[in-house]
Amino acid sequence: MRTPIVLAVAAGLAASAVAAVRKPRPPRLGQQRTGDADLAATVRAAVDDPEGLRGLAVAVIEGDRARGGPAVEPGTPFEIGSLVKPLTGMLLARQVAADVVDPGDRLAAVLPGVTGPAGEVTLAELASHRAGLPRLALDSAGAMVRTWWAASTAGNPYAGYDVDRIVAVAANTEPGGDRGTVSYSNFGAALLGQALAARAGVGYPELLRRDVLRPLEMNATLAATEAGHLPGGRAEGATAAGRAADPWLGAGYAPAGIGIWSTAEDLARLTAAMLAGTAPGADAATPRFDAGKDRRVGYGWFTSRYGDREIVWHNGGTSGFRAFLGFDRAADRGVVVLGNTTRDVDPIGLRLLV
Structure with missing residues (x-):
């Protein structure tokens, strides 16, 4: 496994948003930076508008090395949202690969309690x-x-949804007529992860730590299922306004990334x-199904074509954060961009990658 020699990060610290009488001032990317100066300059050049x-x-992975140094603050945790999918x-x-499940297994056979039509969908x-x-289970x-x-107040729309609740909702949910075509669903991703955890006999956070995070030494990555689990020194999220x-x-x-x-x-x-190709379950990135617009999807990973380039990627967004991770196997190059507002960072990642 290639190991980054130095953390590839460029930082732009925004000037703090100062509250006006009633309306907050939109944040704006400031001039302060830490880490690799050339990478920081490249990132700034990729930002078309610093407001928001x-x-x-930002991490850039090239060959067997990664460029840069600490950003925002050393080891600052960001909420990554759907990057966990x-x-x-x-x-x-x-x-x-371990013959624990088969991709064609029905959900009802793996996740106890899911009955009815939703139980017939496959992993x-x-x-x-x-x-x-549906995208969400309401x-x-x-x-x-x-x-x-x-959504209107930058709050938490997932409060109160524990495992039992989403299983109960699934038992009363019927797949729509778009089954068989790609239609993005946080609910479906949540059910998949809970089914895999149930089959393993552990909770999802422990399964994630055991089977992916520990083997990759991703020791700073965690699932905070309650407020007391939030990481110290984390970035503070905000809307683009x-x-x-x-x-x-x-x-x-x-x-699903909550x-x-x-x-x-x-x-x-x-x-x-x-x-x-050494990550646990790396085969998930193999494109298997058409997703339209020069895009295919594997197990959680999307593959998009840009001219003669194929980029494997995913992004993430929450009430106060945006994230992008993409890589080009042919060029042996990857990019990570994390931002602590709701301003989209995908264009930055793609400019650095494509």
């Missing part, structure tokens, strides 16, 4: 967003209102191992 950004942690896909690939369908399940009118309010955001917490949706925190250093290790 506070801090960036590929890790859940890797857990599936790992269990398939492979869940991992590739082809199960026809089990009451009150849940719909709370989700809307959380400067409103402070609540962290997302909720054990049921952890496999409550998952990581660092540029840890994600650089993951990227290097994926490039080398």
